[in-house]
Every structure is written in structure tokens, then in C-alpha cells.
Amino acid sequence: MKTVDFKHARGPDKLRVYAIGDVHGRLDLLQAMHRRILAENEKSPPFDWVVIHLGDYVDRGPDSKGVLDLLVNLQKNTHRMLALAGNHDVGLLEFLETGDAYGLFARNGGRQTALSYGVSIEFNDPDSVAAGQKALVEAMPPSHIQFLRGLQRSIVFADFFFCHAGIRPGVDLDHQDPDDLIWIRWEFLENPRLHPKVIVHGHTPVSDVDKRPNRVNLDTGAYASGRLSAIAIDVDQKFFLEAVV
Template identity: 35%
Template sequence: MIYAIGDIHGQKAMLDRALLLIAADGGADAPLVFLGDYTDRGPDSRGVIDTLIHGRDAGLDWTFIKGNHDRMFLRFVEEGVTHDPAIKSGLSWLNPRLGGDRTLESYGIVPTAPASYIRDADGLETLVNYPTTEGDLTLQELVALARDRVPEAHRQFLATNPLMHEAKGHLFVHAGIRPGVAIADQVEDDLIWIRDGWLDNHDDHGSMVVHGHTALDEPEHFGNRIDLDGGAGYGRPLVPAVLDDGQWFTLHDDGRRPLRPAG
């Protein structure tokens, strides 16, 4: 058996419940793959990362995939970058729609009012003022404070997670793969961001691809891929899943439910 959890997005209480469901189904030592996006939008990104690191350091058979939100968080702390070219709207990672503000709040950088932005010549949302309990901060001041507050262990965790994991004839990845491109030739931006050309593709990819990134109302099986992002970042339940003897199931308080392609 192997278990999997989709996008957590700072929802530590939901993560704790999902881990209890997995422990009840397969034991606390069961192999488990996390599909990335541990941070942003939810209230306790710090607590989520603490939980994941604690499990890893306790020797649990846990595998952590890198997500696009995890990379955005790390780039902000390490480089002061607030934009990713994949975000065509030009929104800043700090914008509540992306949820970086909630991540910083979980590290004790508490906003007291909405941040102020302008659009630069390239249409990118650029921070002017970030009001906090420690004063009104410029971007440079905010980055410096984040570097002070985010533990090095958290930064190393986010920096060293792999982009994919292969097990039991399945490929686990955050967003998906570029159809027609060999697995060895896939690039990071596709693996953590792809939607166009992927979600509507029905090819057999050689392995069943298990991913998150694209939020649904609940996990779904599409025949050639399984999307386990049930929208926890938007307040919907975090639903773990298990592969057992070639069959997928989701886990709930009342037990397992089959996860099969529609029809």
C-alpha cells in the first residue's frame, strides 16, 4: 500500500485529521507521499512544515514533492522575489488570492491592514507598504524580517524536496507532466505549474500520474491521472487516498470509498 495527500495549503488541523485517518487505515508507519503546496492561503503554514519535518526526522516513510507555492515562498525568503512568470495576472505572492500573507502571518509577521500596491510598467503588482504589528514595512524590510523569522530548517526542507516520485507503477508529481515529453526530460516549471495541454490530455503516460495543484471539489480519477487536490486551500476537506492492490480509495471517517474513473 501507499498513501497520498494533496495540497495542504497551511491547513494544519486538516493535515492532523488526514494523518489520523491514514494511521487508522494502514498504521502510523505507512508509506505516504505528499504532493506539495504545504504553504499559503491557510492559517498555519509554519505548523504544517513543522509537522512534516517532525515526521521525516522520526524516520517515517514520508516523501515530499515540491509544489509551486512552496517555491514561491522560498524564493520570497531567499531572494525577495514576489512574482512567478506563470502567474499571468501579475499578482504578487503577498496578495491574499495567492496567500503569501497568511504564510508570513504564521511566522509571526502579522498584518494590521491591507497592503498597498502599484502596477509597474510590466503590469506586475508591486508592494508599496505592508502594515504590520511591527510597523509599516517596505518590501525590503518585509523580506529581511521573513529571513529572520523563517527557520533555516524550514528553508532547507522546501529547497531539497524532489519534483517527482515513482512507486508501484505510479508517478507522483505536484501539477502534472508535459504530454509527449520523456519523464527524464520534464522541466520544473511544468511539473509544478502545468495545466494547459495537460488537464485535457487523455493519453496513456505509461504510469498513472497522481497529482494535485488544480483544485477540485473532491479528488477525482480521470483514467490516466488522479487529481488529489480537493480544495483544502479554499476551505474544503483535505482527503487522503490509498493505493491498495492496484485500486485507489479515498479515506473518510466512515472508512474507504473507491476512487475510480467516472462511468
């Protein structure tokens, strides 16, 4: 099996690829990162460019609604803004469908997401959960739900494979379990083997961008750290960007 390491990995010709880590309701940081990217393009104009958002747009931070508003509107107006699914994005959809008071959404920042839509939910109160689920379904614009349902689990550009959490080592990239792509952690993170592509991911917060021969972790815990990180891949050049507010 052919493998590649970060040092030798190349992006596509005539296309600069940006990837942004977990946002978690930090609209301010996402807007700042988009400005950084536009400034980088002005400073060093690419032939063409795209931005990949690696998922987890909602929960924990203060403005999940604003983040989804921004991404939905950007995708209406440009083909350059790509978005992948994170486990929290899928967890929101599951709560809307099931009202599970013990799922990911309920236990990991869903209250902040609901509040951004004007809905208050007390997850230790079954009546509040039931009423809150109904209210949130009514409060969320259909375009937001459609956006979340349409998110891809992965995308490939040249020598790089982009997903939210990582891959199952040893499994062909074309046959990865969709749940692994948004949930896997230590089986992937602790495996040093090279893969057919360099994996660019988020999902597991780190204090600084974690660049390794086989993978790059861009999740610098934006909702708590106030730092949103991204990578730029321009053929054989790779560099990192950070947005701080």
C-alpha cells in the first residue's frame, strides 16, 4: 500500500486548500478566520481556493445559530465554502428527532445551542426536555436543518484526506465507517503508521496544532481557548493560520 507523510504530501495543482478546525458556536472566531483567509489570498493570490470546515459548528460556544447562518449563506453564494459533519452536528440532528435527554447534545453543550435559538432547556427536567425539543424544532430555520443533514463525512484533495475525527487505521479510505469519521479517537490518534493520505482532522482538543507525519489535528478548543486554527495547503507549501478575538 502506498503511503505519504506530511513533509512530502502535496495539495492539488492550481488550488489552495484551507481547512478550519472545530468552531463550537464561536461565530466571532469563524468570521475572524475567514477574514484571515481573505487577507492571505490578497497578500499571495492563489489560482483558485476552497475552505473546508471540519465540523462541530454547534454546542458549547455562545452562537451556534450564528455559525450556521453564516455557513448556510456562504454556501448559497459561493462554491468555495465546503463543510463536513462533526459528531456534535449529528448529535443536534439526533436530539431534534428523538429528544434524548441523555445523548451527546444534552450532555455536551446543547443547552448553549438551544439558547442561541431562543430556547431554554433544563436537561434534568423531562418536561423541559420534551417542550424544549419541540420549541427547538420550530425555532430552527429549515435551511439549518437541511444544511446539517447534507454534510459530508469526508473529502479528499490530492495527498490529503479531510474528516472530523480521524480514520480507522488499516481500513481503505473508501470503506471507512461513517461513524468512525466523526467519533474515532485513540485507535487513530495513538497509531503512528502512515496512511495513503495525510489525515487532516479535529475532534480532540489540543493546546496547539498537532502536526505529525501521518495526521494534523486542528482542534485548538476554540470555544474555551479563544483560538481557532486552520491549515493552508498550496501544492507543496503548507502553513498554519490562527484567529484570536
